[in-house]
Amino acid sequence: MSELIKVPTAAEFIAQGKTPEVLFWVGCSGSFDDRSKKITKAFVKLLNKAGVEFAVLGAEESCTGDPAKRAGNEFLFQMQAMMNIEVLNGYEIKKIVTACPHCFNTLKNEYPELGGNYEVIHHTSFLKDLIANGKLTISGGKFKGKKITYHDPCYLGRANEIYEAPRELIEKLDAALVEMKRSKRNGLCCGAGGAQMFKEPEPGNKDINIERTDEALDTGADIIAAACPFCNTMMSDGIKAAEKEGNVEVLDIAEMIASAEDL
């Protein structure tokens, strides 16, 4: 990396009497998980390249409460939500972008009733808009002709009916998009949602991520494109279990675009 990318916090913006154009909500996975941090960094590089004036909350960011809510702990969820809303409203945040569909869904759909009203955008839609506005260009290059299958995250797809933005981005990479048998509104869950990420699965005859990864491998794709850090983890684990690590990669769409641009 030639130049140092600065990641300003909302606090720094306010100290200069400014408000950021958009707040990048990183989420717990993007902040702490080594694999997901790569997605975060890739996305930041893209924001930087497109000249987006963004800020993060940094140490002031806390869990949106999604896993607590889906686990049934409404009390903890609302505590988290109200603390976050206090911070966000304090910084007069109007627009939020996030690379995590769980954070996206919670911020967009479940915060308004608790006093948090923001325009919330998933990073795939955000990137699509940046390209449409000419702020970001992508050349296929690296991915030209590669077979890519896209796994719909439940909280982006069915939950919020965003199916096209991620697919359009993949097509912009000149890649060959191949669909799995179950896709879009019929897409199969990776197994992480509903707080399952943080518990052992109930007894059964197969793990859900194995079922889904097998389906992705059946397409013969070189790359499994993901748009959610948790799906990414689940599918990566599935690839390991299938011993296909050398052959098939699981990549977030932001990572693919950043890498196509040699960022």
Added chain:
Amino acid sequence: MEYIPQIIFALLLIAGVGYFTSNIRKMIRNIKLGREVDRSDNKKERWAQMARIALGQSKMVRRPIAGFLHVVVYVGFVIINIEVLEIIIDGLFGTHRIFAPYLGGVYDFLIGTFEILALLVLVTVVVFWIRRNAMNIKRFTMGELKGWPKNDANYILYFEVVLMSLFLIMNATDFILQTRGVEGYAHAGEIFGSFPVSQFVAVFFENMADTTLIVIERAAWWIHIVGILIFLNYLYWSKHLHIMLAFPNVYFAKLTPKGKFTNMEAVTAEVKLMMDPDADPFAAPDPAAMDEDPASLGASDIFDLDQVQLLNAYTCTECGRCTSECPANITGKKLSPRAIMMKTRDRLEEVGSVINKEGEWKDDGKKLLNDHITTEELWACTTCNACVEACPIGIDPLSIIMDMRRYLVLENSAAPTDLNNALTNIENNGAPWPYNQMDRLNWADEL
């Protein structure tokens, strides 16, 4: 003497409709055991949704084979019912094909259409039976469909075969009697109705005497209408209630994004109080709030579910599309969204039968949770919404699963241990993992 058949008919009609009405009132009473929920918003959108999904069957045809077959039976059912109206009037007034003189050519067209539909329904029902009993389709053979649910499904198919066959036999014999100009059937040389299907059935009756034909025609007519009344009353005990309830069920279905889960107002009030620095922890509680029974958080029984959820339970047709798309069920977990709906209805009926017997609800020592739905089922859900998306008539099994999880966690503190650890981490560090919140921006140093 000549009015006796009409009197018998009227009595049967009153008994049939009366018993049905009393059961539907019980059903409504049972649904009202649930919490009230306001779905009076967005009327226009709700009607449009009902027209599209319930009337227009738009989600049924997402599975083209089953969807197409269902549309045939559905259209047949709805349209043939126009004929039932004529049968009822004929029965009450002792007339013969009362609509014919008023509708003329249209009448012939209608009866012809009914006959073709009846034949199509017969064929479709046979295919349905084969799919259900001989093709080993998992959603029709799995555990929860053994016993009554399987028999129920087959009884409905047998009913349809009998009713459609009687309709065609009735028309076939009627056609011959009209052609022969037999008294009571003749209309000055005119033939009422057209018989594109039953004219072929008529071949079997051609050599019979007038008196025999009259007996067969009358028998078919009576058994057909009595059969319809029996079928009407069978509905309440059957998964087949969906032919009525699908409409209100779709109307009241959730309109907001599927990912948006309900906000618990009771919790909001408490959290706000906790976070308010000016709140007086020793203040006397609001006397109005004191009068109310403290509602339990989440759901452990049908009383804690809302009325739309209970309507969902009565509406479920047990088709199993939800379960066949459920990631937990596909991978062998105990959870089946269809079973969640079936068990909710079973429990609701169990509560209802206590009220029928005692005149009011008396605790029977059972609950929906544990006695019907186990925690293992509830904790297997990934909240992926596949079941909600799959349901052709807007049932939301996920909302019941969520309400019951809420009860487990908020009232019983009974989350699985590893999940509890994650929740504790969120509480302490603002992340489900044991990382320090202060380290949230460390990734920026690696850029």
